[in-house]
Amino acid sequence: MQDLLETIIESFRILTHNKMRTGLAILGIIIGIGSVITLISLGQGSQKSIEDQIQSLGSNLLTVSPSRQSSGGIMGQFGGGTSLVLADAKAIEEKLTKTTVNKVSPEYSSRSQVIAGRNNTNVSVVGIYPQYSEIKKITMEKGVFISKQDVNLMAKVAVLGPTTAVDLFEEINPIGKTIKIGTQTLRVIGVTKSKGGSGFNNPDDMVYVPLTTAQKQIFGKNNLTSISVEAKSKEVMVQAQDEIGYLLLDQHKLNGPADADFIIMSQSDLLNTVSQVTGTLTALLGGIAAISLLVGGIGIMNIMLVTVTERTREIGLRKALGAKKKTIITQFLIESILLTFTGGVFGMFFGLVTSFLISKIMNLTYVISFSSIALAIGVSSLIGIIFGLYPARKAANLQPIEALRYE
Amino acid sequence: MIKVSKLSKIYKVGEVETIALSDVSFKIKKGEFVAIMGPSGSGKSTLMHILGALDLPTKGNYILDGESVLNLNEDQLADIRNQKIGFIFQSYNLLPRTTTIQNVMLPMSYAGIPKEKRLETAKKLLEMVGLGNRLNHASNQLSGGQQQRVAIARALVMNPSILLADEPTGNIASVQADEIMKIFEDLNKQGHTIIMITHEKDIANHAKRIIHIKDGKIEKDEKN
Numbered sequence: 001m002q003d004l005l006e007t008i009i010e011s012f013r014i015l016t017h018n019k020m021r022t023g024l025a026i027l028g029i030i031i032g033i034g035s036v037i038t039l040i041s042l043g044q045g046s047q048k049s050i051e052d053q054i055q056s057l058g059s060n061l062l063t064v065s066p067s068r069q070s071s072g073g074i075m076g077q078f079g080g081g082t083s084l085v086l087a088d089a090k091a092i093e094e095k096l097t098k099t100t101v102n103k104v105s106p107e108y109s110s111r112s113q114v115i116a117g118r119n120n121t122n123v124s125v126v127g128i129y130p131q132y133s134e135i136k137k138i139t140m141e142k143g144v145f146i147s148k149q150d151v152n153l154m155a156k157v158a159v160l161g162p163t164t165a166v167d168l169f170e171e172i173n174p175i176g177k178t179i180k181i182g183t184q185t186l187r188v189i190g191v192t193k194s195k196g197g198s199g200f201n202n203p204d205d206m207v208y209v210p211l212t213t214a215q216k217q218i219f220g221k222n223n224l225t226s227i228s229v230e231a232k233s234k235e236v237m238v239q240a241q242d243e244i245g246y247l248l249l250d251q252h253k254l255n256g257p258a259d260a261d262f263i264i265m266s267q268s269d270l271l272n273t274v275s276q277v278t279g280t281l282t283a284l285l286g287g288i289a290a291i292s293l294l295v296g297g298i299g300i301m302n303i304m305l306v307t308v309t310e311r312t313r314e315i316g317l318r319k320a321l322g323a324k325k326k327t328i329i330t331q332f333l334i335e336s337i338l339l340t341f342t343g344g345v346f347g348m349f350f351g352l353v354t355s356f357l358i359s360k361i362m363n364l365t366y367v368i369s370f371s372s373i374a375l376a377i378g379v380s381s382l383i384g385i386i387f388g389l390y391p392a393r394k395a396a397n398l399q400p401i402e403a404l405r406y407e
Numbered sequence: 408m409i410k411v412s413k414l415s416k417i418y419k420v421g422e423v424e425t426i427a428l429s430d431v432s433f434k435i436k437k438g439e440f441v442a443i444m445g446p447s448g449s450g451k452s453t454l455m456h457i458l459g460a461l462d463l464p465t466k467g468n469y470i471l472d473g474e475s476v477l478n479l480n481e482d483q484l485a486d487i488r489n490q491k492i493g494f495i496f497q498s499y500n501l502l503p504r505t506t507t508i509q510n511v512m513l514p515m516s517y518a519g520i521p522k523e524k525r526l527e528t529a530k531k532l533l534e535m536v537g538l539g540n541r542l543n544h545a546s547n548q549l550s551g552g553q554q555q556r557v558a559i560a561r562a563l564v565m566n567p568s569i570l571l572a573d574e575p576t577g578n579i580a581s582v583q584a585d586e587i588m589k590i591f592e593d594l595n596k597q598g599h600t601i602i603m604i605t606h607e608k609d610i611a612n613h614a615k616r617i618i619h620i621k622d623g624k625i626e627k628d629e630k631n
Contacts, residue, residue: 003516017504317500320461321561322489322517324482400488401461404500 004330011335022339025303029343030350032293033380037351037372038358039289043282045355045364050274052365054267056195057136057203060102060234061267062241064088064227064248067260082223083252083261086211089227091251092244100240105132105228108214108221114207115180116168123164124206125181127214135230136203143175143190151210154217159190163205181207184217237266296343297383304336304391315395316403328396329389336388337381344380348373408568408600409435409458414467416453416623427453428464428623435569435602440595442614442631443604450623452573455604459494459571460487472568489517493562497574499554501546501561507533508542511561518565532560536590552583559590563599570594572603576610588613 015022066081089106097104108127113120132138133145141162150157158179165174165188174188186209195203215221231240241264248262249255308315315328352368359366416428427450435441445451456462457469460476469476471491479487488494501510511529520528533539536556546554555575562570572591576584592613595601603614611617612631619627 003519006516006522313500314502317502318513318517319485320459320488320494320500321514322485322565324485324517326482327517401456404461404496 004334007331007334008338011331011338015335015338021303025300025339026343026346028296028299029293029340029380029383030296030347032289032296033344033347033376034350034354035289035292036286036379037348037376038355039285040282040372040375041351041355041367041369042358042362042364043278043285044367044369045359047275047278047282048365048367050278051271054271054274057267059137059267060231060237061135062229062231062237062244063265063267064229064244064262065225065265066223067263081261082221084224084227085222086224088248088251089224091247092227092229095247096240096243100232100236100243102230102232103131103135104230105129105135106211106224107132107226107228108211108219108223109225110214110219112181112218114164114168116174116177119168119170121164121167123161123167125214125218126206126208127211127218128208129211132208132228135228138195138203139193141191141193142173143188145190145192146208146210151212154212155210156184156186156213156217157189157210158186159192159208160188161192161202161204161206161208162194163202164207165191167205179207181209181218184213186213234268237268241266293379293383297340297387300336300339300383301387301391303339304332304388305394307335308332308391308395311395312398312403312406315398316400316406319398319400320404325396329392332392332395333385333388336391337384340380340384340387341377344376347380348376351376408437408472409602410468410470411458412468414454414457414464414469416450416457416462417465426623428457431467431620431623431625433618433625433628435600437568437600438595438598440591440601440613440615441603442611442617443602443620444606444608444611444617445620445626446606449620451604451606451620453623454620455571455573455602458569458602459492460484485517489514490565491568493565493567493570495555495558495562495570495572495575497577499546499551499558499578501554501557503547504545506543507538507546507549507557510546510557511564514561514565528564529560532563533557536560550583551579552586555579555583555587556590559587559594563594569600569602572601574605575603576605576607584610 064084066083086106089104092101093104106129109124111122112125113122114125128146129151130146130148138145143159145159146157149155158181160168160174168174168179169177174191177188178185179188192204192208209218229240229244231237244264245257245260249257249260252261254260318328351372356366411434412432414428414431415426418425418427431454443451443454453462457464463477471487476484476487502513508526508529511533512525515525515528530539530542533542536559538553538556538560541549541553546557549557575591576587579587588610591601591603595615601614603610605611615631617629617631618625619629
């Protein structure tokens, strides 16, 4: 152990003699390790950002939607089915909350023109039960959410998403003001907090009303467009999906899954798909960066070969003084590992700083993964061994007498 | 102590065979101071390399301390070089940019001797060759004579059976060469066995026995 430490100290001394050469050899490893860490960190960061966004829509979420419906042999339009009714949601709530299901939220949503004074906007109007806010993790910016009483009384109240609130009321506080949806006039009782979503189903650009109000007074329909179900945990998602499926088949008096007039999508399906895509992307980027690491490793090998040639006489002398093959191999391997390890440590800091800056600029989640650090230390040392072994063996196999004569 | 019988070394380059040594036999007893003399190309360096376990003969036998050196593997040969032979080279062969004491300690670290003992022994020997005040000088800052004295300290550090000196004064000014030879004579008086290779009559005259080699054969083996 003592000997190893001394060899390391001596190798360090030797490497500092030629600072320029040592520095350039290390630079190759710094760039290699640095870029691998940066790209993996950015890949994982964007994966985390996307997953967070999906998670923010609610966790352990299952969505039941009507699927195409056949009536008398004519296939209906996708999503346009009317097979789901409130009784389905009630049945799930009654029968499955004992086992796998936590909360059930029946919903009726449709796009509609919403008018407030001289402003108007086309948004999703969603009829809901109060538990919707818990399942979809909606919090209030101002006012209150739809209550159980509002649903029971078919109250003419509405809660606005922050984007909708600005579209309709601009700077004015919308609480207490009225909006018109179709022929109905509703009083605004709350504005939700922004969730930072975007796109077609942006939770910030919606109007929430009691389900009864939406069904009976605004749209005049009896069916549901979806039922959101929160499972008790991530582990029971699949089981919950199965149980809901069979319960609904039973409710709709259908024979088997092939006849189902509904589909159940879990959030984990979506998450898996996204994770797979971003995971592949991360691996691809990491692979490209690994090529630069390989080039760095070849640089180390090159330097070590030059070193061995330059120090042929020294190797001959060491052998004449009693150094065994093993001793010589150890000495040169330690030199190359020291080069790559130093490169690995600097490369790690370089990579962590670079990925921090880029993720700040690109507004991604900054992920420091333990694997990155293990990679920097492990892979760089491994490169030292792989690319140092050949030069070290070459040194150890020199014949002492020829090495001593070498000019 | 050393018994060499019918030693031959033949170098083969392509089809051409060069005979460096042919049927060389002699014995050297403990405590002798032997000079091996001969013109360049006589085969004296080849003989020295074989005696130093740096090279193996093509034919013949070499027994050192009752042990045949020819049947050993590479690691065993390394141990022989480390423990039984002290080399002194014409060009000193010290590690550059390394302090004198580290140079002297090097063979001991290959033998796995603990650091305190190494420092102590190296210091003692450097004082003996008159370099007690140069312990932490880089070896390339010393004069030729001083460097050779460091090399002698290094050769003695494992207390070897024989000291092998290859033209030890070849690169040194004559005044300093006399100092080096004085050290050899003192070492011999203390009981060290010394084999020295040289082509200079003056230097060979310091030895008690001179073996003359010419064309790979012993020409004359005389007491001095």
